[in-house]
Amino acid sequence: MYGFRLPEDFLIGTANSAFQSEGAIDRDGKSENIMEYYARMYAGKYSPGIEKKLKEGRIKSGRVEPNDTTLPDRGCFFYDNYEAYIEDMAKTGQNVYRLSISWCRVIPTGVGEVNPKGIEFYNKVINKLIACNITPFVDLYHWDLPVCLHEKGGFENPEFPAWFEAYAKVCFEAFGDRVKLWSTFNETHISINAGYAGGNFPPFATDKKRSLLAGHYTLLAHYRAVRLYKSMNLGGKIGAVNCTSAIHPAWMKEDDIEAVEIQYNATFDWWTQPMLEGTYPQKLIRDIPYVRDNMPENYQEDLDKWFIPMDFIGLNYYVANRTEKTPETKMGTRAVEPFFSSPGQQFIPYPPGLFDTAMYIHEKYHGIDIYITENGCALRNQNDMEKEIEDPERVSYIREHLRMVCRLIKCGVNLKGYMYWNDADSYEELDGYRLRFGLTWVNHETGERVWKKSRHYFSEICKSRMVN
Ligand code: FCB
16 A cells, blocks of 8 residues: 655655754853743743643642753754764654754844854754755754843844844855855744744743734744845755644534634644735634734735745644634634644644644645644653663554555645654753654663664665555
């Protein structure tokens, strides 16, 4: 049934982000970002299920000290060990690595002076990747806003788009000769919707007006970076990375089918549609007072002024849900229990959901190029080294999701790449080091690295380019 050969130009590899992988959080001139700031100040107290975690002793309350395991001060020690990591990627046979640049390393004051040490680090990483025949896929922003900008209002400051454009310019000028795949923002749905309206992500606000404004300025920042990139004629492509669950109707009835549309609109299309078509999803503005009443003034004029379509969409896909219509929530929808279970897994995988979401994007956005920029498996209670290195669940996870990749390609979806999250066990914002997604096991005390079974398996696929 399978036995599918990946197309010649298909990119297959792994992903990670600066604040989750690098460590060295105050080295060589780097300033503090909001993820570090909130982890330090609140020791994860903000995370969902906080009471339970406190009771189980999984996190401590109060301000934390250096070396606390809720701090992103180690990541997977990528800053110190990047060469070894990239050599492992080369041995794996992968031809892409998705990384992000830390704004705080490159411009520690957020705006203004460039830190040569920051540029030097990413030059070394990019050069090493290229020397190993690995395409760098580079995110400008993966959740690590400089605290100094946050203190000036961050995303809510009307200057934000200009700050971001200036930062993007530094990156394009420094690395654009070698980096040909760029993305502006990672999962704005999380950093903005969860961060400003949902109250469960830094900066933990619960104000829809603030979230819509912060999101609006983020979109303008995205447009400005895309515009600038295109004007520089560097010969690469630029997109953004958005996320969604695979959303299905709870019951086969019209109300729930409509709830699915609302949910896709609210999480994924809210960002993707303006990025590709220059408009917000009209249905939400028309039908949902919680959205309509909180929209920024003159939003369409702003979009019209700055809009420029991006080249591709990055999709982060992890889970699926069933959604129903309800008068009890502000959006008028709610997810009910998943229809698929997988005991012991924190993010319940549902591989066909990858097919459904990518197909949704393909149909809605007229065959746009898609990269799966994240997809990954975390196992609970698997911190013990012996157990973790035998990770048959992750092997199945990768195989089943890659089978969906093959189906998508066979169906004519313009799927250009797949990046497993993540390359090595790193810092997971709401769970510290306890949640492990990596293909490489990392000892977060010593930095020791060991390939898990899943990395060997992934390597066979990368080398043979066959999915069986
Ligand atoms: C995604 C994030 C990534 C990582 C995975 C598990 O939402 O983009 O940084 O935390 O989830």
